[in-house]
Amino acid sequence: MPELPEVETVARGIAPQITGAVISEAWIDWDKVLDGVPLDFFNSQVRDQTVRGVSRRGKYICIELDRDFLVVHLRMTGRLYVSGDLRGGDPWVHFSLGFLDGRWLRFSDSRKFGRITLTRDLTYLEKKLGPEPLTLTTEQIEKILSGSMRAVKPFLLDQKRIAGLGNIYVDESLHSAGIHPETPVDWISRPARKRLAEAIPGILQQAIDHEGASINWYRKADGGKGESQEHFRVYGRQEQPCLACGSPIRKIFVAQRGTHFCPKCQRRPMRPPARGRRA
DNA sequence: CGTGGGACCTGAACGC
DNA sequence: TGCGTTCAGGTCCCAC
Numbered sequence: 369m370p371e372l373p374e375v376e377t378v379a380r381g382i383a384p385q386i387t388g389a390v391i392s393e394a395w396i397d398w399d400k401v402l403d404g405v406p407l408d409f410f411n412s413q414v415r416d417q418t419v420r421g422v423s424r425r426g427k428y429i430c431i432e433l434d435r436d437f438l439v440v441h442l443r444m445t446g447r448l449y450v451s452g453d454l455r456g457g458d459p460w461v462h463f464s465l466g467f468l469d470g471r472w473l474r475f476s477d478s479r480k481f482g483r484i485t486l487t488r489d490l491t492y493l494e495k496k497l498g499p500e501p502l503t504l505t506t507e508q509i510e511k512i513l514s515g516s517m518r519a520v521k522p523f524l525l526d527q528k529r530i531a532g533l534g535n536i537y538v539d540e541s542l543h544s545a546g547i548h549p550e551t552p553v554d555w556i557s558r559p560a561r562k563r564l565a566e567a568i569p570g571i572l573q574q575a576i577d578h579e580g581a582s583i584n585w586y587r588k589a590d591g592g593k594g595e596s597q598e599h600f601r602v603y604g605r606q607e608q609p610c611l612a613c614g615s616p617i618r619k620i621f622v623a624q625r626g627t628h629f630c631p632k633c634q635r636r637p638m639r640p641p642a643r644g645r646r647a
Numbered sequence: 648c649g650t651g652g653g654a655c656c657t658g659a660a661c662g663c
Numbered sequence: 664t665g666c667g668t669t670c671a672g673g674t675c676c677c678a679c
Contacts, residue, residue, distance in 0.1 A: 371672065400655090427673075443673050445657080460657090479656050481673070496674095518649070527674085535672055583672070584659085603672090624651075626670085 370442045372501070372532030373575035373596060374586050375427050378448050381589025382429075382473065383422035385450045389467040390418050391433070395454055401462045401475065403483055413486055414438070414465075425490065426497045426531030436486055438465075439493065443481035445585040449474055478585065497531040501568050509565035513553060520556065521549035522623040524568075533568070536581060536603045539628045541567045543602040548634045549620075549627045555637050574599065602628040 370378070391414050396407050417433040424430065429448065431438040440448060445460075454472050455461035463475040463484055475484060501509065512530060516523055523529060524538045533541070542549050545564035547556060556564070580586055580594030583604065588594060597604075601611050606619035610630040619628050 374672080441673080443655095444671070477656095478658065479671090481656065516649095522650090525673090537672095581672075586672075 370427060370446070370580070370586055371534030371537050371575075372424075372427060372572055373537070373578075374580035374594065375429060375442065375532075376424050376576050377580040377594060378442070378589050379422050379424040379429050382448055382450060385471075385589070386419045386431070386467070386473055387421055388419065389469060389471070391415060392466045392468050394466065395464045396462060397455075398462045398480065400480070401477070401482070401484055403485060405486065410486060425493055425500070426527055427534070428493060428497075430490060430493075436488055437490055439485040439487060439490070440475065441483050443477070443479070443483070445479040446475065446477040446482035447585070447587055449476070449587075449589045449591065497527055498529045499531065501530050501532060501572060504569070506562065506565045509568060510561050513556065513561050513564060516553040517555075518553055519550045519622060520547060520553050520564075521625070521627055523553050525623075525625070530568070532572070535625050535627075536600070537568075537571055537575065539603045540601060541571045543629060543634060544571060546633050546635075548636045549622050549629055551637050602630060604628065 393411050393415060394407065396402060402410055413436060414433065417435060420432040420434065422429065422431050427441060429440040431440065442448065451472050451474050452470070454464045455474065458474065458476050460476040460478040461474045462477055462480065465473040475482065520542065521538055524533050541564060544567035545560060547560050547564055575581065575596040578594055578596035578599060579588055581596035582593035583597050586594065602617050605617045606628055607616055609615065610617055610633060613630065613632050615630055615632040617628055618631050619626055621627060
């Protein structure tokens, strides 16, 4: 579920609530949530550490402690929020971090895909993530969008190329740029490449402004829904008219992912750009 | 290097 | 109502 805008919204939501709080102990009901790290060991490491801040890298939430980082990935259905008790009222809480003041940071995840990792440093994250799209210039993103014959949709989903894009915002970005999702990256024309390089941060920033997309499971840290889904132009709009041209939006599968696009605004390219190829 | 398929999990929606 | 099937916003791993 959560992509960069949703993860950013959650990180911003919990940061003021838990920064400065001192950890007492953690609770789990399922050991895979800590990747198999025994709870006793986990607790011996985090007990008495103070939360120094909360940040985001790609789709990961990084909770900085005195000596460690707690790295959370929400995967499909994860939620992170602060509550007055351990898990009351929420059957999907599988991890809860208790503070000396009596509050708990709950990790709720019906599908049990999410994971929480305790680490001394974040270099392991840097090894699997490309740069942050919101801190790059258009020229830098354009440069990243080259050197591959892969279809642009799976290319953009690859977190090593650009970190943070997921199924929704890739579809929205490609529609905004007028590029067919199956276009090989090196076939994208120069002007289309520039449009895409501008669309990606634009779409993501707009979604952050709308506090993320609550289609199904995603909720903000305060429990409320985001409203980014009310601004989708293609995602989930199959059969409905394109807001730009009126043609019905189509849904196909590209690299096993449901993919939404406008067949008129996003033409399938039949040949490489006329500028030709580089050796 | 790139792709395809399956695994990891559960809930919701839909067809019969 | 109940049962079976399909799909879901992510990532990892293996085979080819």
